[in-house]
Amino acid sequence: MDDLELIESYRSGNETAMEELILKYQKNIYRLAYRMTSDMEESKDIAQNTFLQAIKNLDKFRRESLFKTWLYQIAINLCLSFKGKHRHNHEELQENIVVNQSGALNVILNKERDSLLMKSMSEVPERQRLAILLRTYEGLNCREVADIMNISEGAVRANYHNGVKKLKELLKGYRHGTKA
């Protein structure tokens, strides 16, 4: 069954259909949230709340967009709201990224490359970072990203290219030691 059929099935009372949808997208949503927040616990909550909001607002889901696109929109809004709430902790977050490398998460994120990537990505402006995340990690085309970000395809291209350019510069700076 495709997404729309699963949604219809859930609407007619089949809870398993919704469970199937959650199983299908939960990892994508969690990873997207993690890449935006760099916070594992918060990303788990965002993943859970994304599906809760989706169920609550299922009546508002328009069939002209993909369910996946709609879910990403919800998740991104939750991530942005999280970042808004924790904006004052931005510096702390930056520190945590590095501290976590040598701490409990060392087992998972023990590569310096990952640390530099995360640090650099966190410095890329929000919209540009979002365009990179959705284009590369999620493998979405410009049209889909435009739908999610609610901007034009041209703006997606511009955000993506400027973001990649900025990311390259930041990585060069860190790798050549010109940026602390």
Place this chain on the structure above:
Amino acid sequence: MGLRHEDIKEKLPEYFSGNLSHADRAEIDRHLKGCPDCYEELALIAELIDEDVPEPGDFFWNSLPGKVIMLSKEREENRFPFKLLLKPLPLTACIILIAISLFFIANNGRHSSEYPYAEAIDPLSAFYIDYSILKDEDLAGLDEKFFPDDSGLNNLIGTFYDDSYHGDIVSLSSEEMDNLYQSLNNKKT
């Protein structure tokens, strides 16, 4: 027609994820051999995709769907039934309740504006004194005892029936106030 450098750059994420036609893929392969800029960008994409994300573990993945369904049901049960309010009977009840509340609010407002002295919650205000229990002979006795000379003070007492005597006292001039004080003192002695 061949793809331009900018077009190829734009398709690199799709190239990496394998979502391209065979023809486009072959063309990008050829372009990459002679374009260090695109090659560098592709390497960056590969690096990004290769980046680790800490996994919450199987327990989280396996329990999330059930947990979400359960929480959504709980929230649905706890949600105030706004839709129910739109049904005829509750709607009528709400309208009646609102109308009754508005009537009382409006009535209270008029009440206080008619009796400005009462607003100060003055225990001496005529508004709070029930003069209906007084009989004519009670007042006559009072009149004879304190104001036998039929002075203006008898008129003042007459206004007790109408409204607060404060208004009358406040309207007296300083000379009249002195006279009043004098009269009261004389009567006392």
